[in-house]
Amino acid sequence: MCGIIGIASNKPVSVNIINSLKKLEYRGYDSAGLATLTDNNINEKKCSGRVEELEKILFKTPSNGNIGIGHVRWATHGVPNSLNAHPHSSDQVSVVHNGIIENSDEIKKELEAKGIKFKSQTDTEVVTLLITEELKNNKPLDSVFKTLKKLKGSFALGIIFKNFANIIIGARRGSPLAVGYAKEENYIGSDSYALKSMTNKISYLDDGELCILTKDEVNFYDTKLKKVNKKIFTLSEDEASTDKGEYKHFMLKEIVEQPDTVKNCIDEYIDSIKKNINILNFPIEPQNINKIVLIGCGTAYNSCLTAKYWFEELTSIDVEIDIASEFRYRKLKFNSNNLYIFVSQSGETADTAAALDICKKNNVKTCSIVNVIESTIARNSDWVLPIYAGIEIGVASTKAFLGQLTVLYIMCLKLAFLRKDINEDTYIKNIRNLKKLPDAIKKCLKSENNIQLMAKEFISAKGSMFLGRGSSYPIALEGALKLKELSYLHAEGYPAGEMKHGPLALIEEGLPVIVIAPKDKYFEKTISNMQEVIARGGKILFITDNKKESLNENIRFGFRVPHIDNLLTPILLTLPLQMLAYHVALLKNCDVDKPRNLAKSVTVE
Numbered sequence: 001m002c003g004i005i006g007i008a009s010n011k012p013v014s015v016n017i018i019n020s021l022k023k024l025e026y027r028g029y030d031s032a033g034l035a036t037l038t039d040n041n042i043n044e045k046k047c048s049g050r051v052e053e054l055e056k057i058l059f060k061t062p063s064n065g066n067i068g069i070g071h072v073r074w075a076t077h078g079v080p081n082s083l084n085a086h087p088h089s090s091d092q093v094s095v096v097h098n099g100i101i102e103n104s105d106e107i108k109k110e111l112e113a114k115g116i117k118f119k120s121q122t123d124t125e126v127v128t129l130l131i132t133e134e135l136k137n138n139k140p141l142d143s144v145f146k147t148l149k150k151l152k153g154s155f156a157l158g159i160i161f162k163n164f165a166n167i168i169i170g171a172r173r174g175s176p177l178a179v180g181y182a183k184e185e186n187y188i189g190s191d192s193y194a195l196k197s198m199t200n201k202i203s204y205l206d207d208g209e210l211c212i213l214t215k216d217e218v219n220f221y222d223t224k225l226k227k228v229n230k231k232i233f234t235l236s237e238d239e240a241s242t243d244k245g246e247y248k249h250f251m252l253k254e255i256v257e258q259p260d261t262v263k264n265c266i267d268e269y270i271d272s273i274k275k276n277i278n279i280l281n282f283p284i285e286p287q288n289i290n291k292i293v294l295i296g297c298g299t300a301y302n303s304c305l306t307a308k309y310w311f312e313e314l315t316s317i318d319v320e321i322d323i324a325s326e327f328r329y330r331k332l333k334f335n336s337n338n339l340y341i342f343v344s345q346s347g348e349t350a351d352t353a354a355a356l357d358i359c360k361k362n363n364v365k366t367c368s369i370v371n372v373i374e375s376t377i378a379r380n381s382d383w384v385l386p387i388y389a390g391i392e393i394g395v396a397s398t399k400a401f402l403g404q405l406t407v408l409y410i411m412c413l414k415l416a417f418l419r420k421d422i423n424e425d426t427y428i429k430n431i432r433n434l435k436k437l438p439d440a441i442k443k444c445l446k447s448e449n450n451i452q453l454m455a456k457e458f459i460s461a462k463g464s465m466f467l468g469r470g471s472s473y474p475i476a477l478e479g480a481l482k483l484k485e486l487s488y489l490h491a492e493g494y495p496a497g498e499m500k501h502g503p504l505a506l507i508e509e510g511l512p513v514i515v516i517a518p519k520d521k522y523f524e525k526t527i528s529n530m531q532e533v534i535a536r537g538g539k540i541l542f543i544t545d546n547k548k549e550s551l552n553e554n555i556r557f558g559f560r561v562p563h564i565d566n567l568l569t570p571i572l573l574t575l576p577l578q579m580l581a582y583h584v585a586l587l588k589n590c591d592v593d594k595p596r597n598l599a600k601s602v603t604v605e
């Protein structure tokens, strides 16, 4: 998604704007730009492509000015070119925007009917020209406020004004916007990550709020333009996570970090002395919870689907799962004894945030499992369970997925014990097993070169299938998602038992089929599904934790993960699939950390 930055300072800002835009690159984009106020003139520079291109333009024609805004654009309206890149400026204002103005066509027609000319194909330009119109009779804040009332859709805005050269106005509806504070310098940004190299003091706008900042002060206003005070958070120091170190890609670093991040997570939730899980403040009495609804998108949805098997296995609680973009439009029946759990790495995914809002409006209890604890979804939930994975930069989620699974499993164990669905022995045994997980993950990562050989099978493949049963099915979905988003190869995740109901028609000579078959109650059935594939020429890549199973001659490659217990196996089965997707992407020269068309945080629906 787009990323915005604004800086009001006592010194020139363009270098810091560029540095912040580089921090925002992980969100995914296809053009970049900035505008500064120099001698009361709006000095706009923008281009398609990477921030480096913008930097080259600035090098040739420097932008001075102590007030400025910047933007990396992920195209929603209008092709990714310099004309559609942000900022969008008139002779009076310059605007950067993250989100979608849903009634932009209607507004554009009204303005064109007044003879106002547009330069771009974007929705954002209507904001620029509406504010310009309002400025004829209003001060900046009122001009912006009146403009926002006309807009439908979502936005985080940064706005500078030709004739008010000391202010930046920010506004938020649906897309996140943070404010940062420093000495003789203040900032707005899409997230704290864009600001953390300049400050660790951060506030967050809530929907409907505006802010005006100068280099010396920041004022916030609510939906009625009344001044409000905002809490100032101090960010944790985890700068280390924002550097690749000796790794070629953030994704590889984040795969390799998993033994540590999972251990961090376990240590946060399990009292190592009492060997007890220290989750206490459930928003509903555990005995009174009659249903858990798990909601997420993409990889976060796959962690919900995996957790469903754990809740069914260990508790007597009814479990429902849903994709957030589906949930938010369903005709829902809410119940005060349902616990709605929102899983989101970024905590900013628009569909997940919207689904949470619907639950809040229906006065039901909500929990969020997030990696960014100061995120919108976390701040809007009754209860937050962080995954403690550290900043995840790679667009393809890896360590956050394992963090989500770890927290969901821990929550499930605690609930099962509190509700007496499992006895103390089982509870203690499962906690003991959980503590073995980091070392088992480490063992999986040691077999990377086997995976590199496997990856070669995909070079000329036109697609692939990932098959699994039971809790291996969501892992098949996750493996397919990783391969799709990293190598741009078509890949299907499917319940192995479904092959005969159609997908078997896809099997032809040499098609790579990843069969995920741990030694569980489904093993024999999955093996017979595998035989059906072999009989039709499929090339089997076999992932198991079964030491005894000799890999039959028709299996092209096998990968064994360590076995702790069947409940934890899905977590371990994920590792080879993450590494496989990574190495296939390398072989296909894809952009591993910033796959095409994708964004790290999908803040538009």
Ligand code: AGP
Residues within 6 Å of the ligand: 297, 298, 299, 300, 343, 344, 345, 346, 347, 348, 349, 352, 395, 396, 397, 398, 485, 599, 600, 601, 602
């Ligand atoms: C994961 O590899 C993808 N990048 C994507 O599916 C992601 O999981 C999804 O957009 C949800 O993001 P969130 O966890 O930040 O809400």
